[in-house]
Amino acid sequence: MQEITGREPQTWGTIIGFGSCHYRYPTGTEGDSGVLGFAPRKAATTIYLFDGVDAHSEALAELGPHTTGVGCLYIKDLEQVDLDVLRSILERSLAWVEAGGTPDVQLTVTG
Template sequence: MEPTGGDLDAFLEKVAPARRRDDARRLVALFREATGEDPVLWGSIVGFGSYHYRYASGREGDGPAAAFAPRRQASTVYLSDGVGAHEEDLARLGPHTTGVGCLYLKDLAQIDLDVLARIVRRSHAALTAGVFGDRARDA
């Protein structure tokens, strides 16, 4: 995966519905503050910083160290270190659903944004500490 660049404001302007667009703008500010990184588009993903991974199989590559995608149904927050690493914080976050490495947020107004910022900060720190070799499903 590689950053594609592009105009973030133009990308955000096209996000629908309007509530998801507003959430995306709030998430940009939250991620920027939590990571100290500027946003960069990786296709339809808004990424902050990058990390290198290397799996035991020998496969390796790069990905955004912290990222989210504004999708129609929910804002998707990518936690490449796995949601299991954040169980205690997730219990205090507010209404959400999860996948192995994804956090789905349907209504940012119901989320504890301080808890979300802590999750993003911890995930970003884990991924940027060096070569990250675990898959989210194995973490």
Template sequence: MSGRSVDEHLAAVTPAKRRRDAETLLAMMARVTGEEPTMWATIVAFGSYHYRYASGREGDAPAAGFAPRKAATTIYLADGVDTYAAELARLGPHSTGVGCLYIKDLEAVDLDVLEQIVAASYARVTEGTFGERARDGGADA
């Protein structure tokens, strides 16, 4: 967690386009998750889930979240971007990492598709068993 408020964090985001996108994501993720946003370091987070590695290491992570960065906004998908290949094909301009979706301009993507992805990911990671399957060599690793 961070000592900085979400509003303080977003007020400092540059460039202005990234701040605009952050405000849009803030409203959308709050609506989709039903959670109040909190800061986890530089991530605007909505809810959390508990994970456990096969090694026994465990912890908590945001169930949904984003980080407005200068180069692009990062949207975190704890269940992995591969889960959403069909949706991502319809999303619009983006790039991906294993669990991250990078968007340079939210106005260039289909927000309905993005909302479907965020809602499905949040539901999946908060279902109760995801954290035990995730990242431990299970089906969702």
């Protein structure tokens, strides 16, 4: 993720993030996060995708063993997934964040 974003890692609680952005939802919920990030967990590594997993359905079909949540990709073993496919997912998600998101999710890259 550091190579993809060109940004240094930093921690956001238990999440390792790269770069930073401010997000705002129509509900008024807002906060700060990394533009890309992951959390090493016992059950699986969690990769956070601001644009959601549905935006990557075709690539996810080719990724290899994984599970998903609304905006999370869970990978138990990185050696079993196609790292080129994972990289393309991360690059596409980063481009979406850097473009400012959508009217439903306003994103401002701050670092």
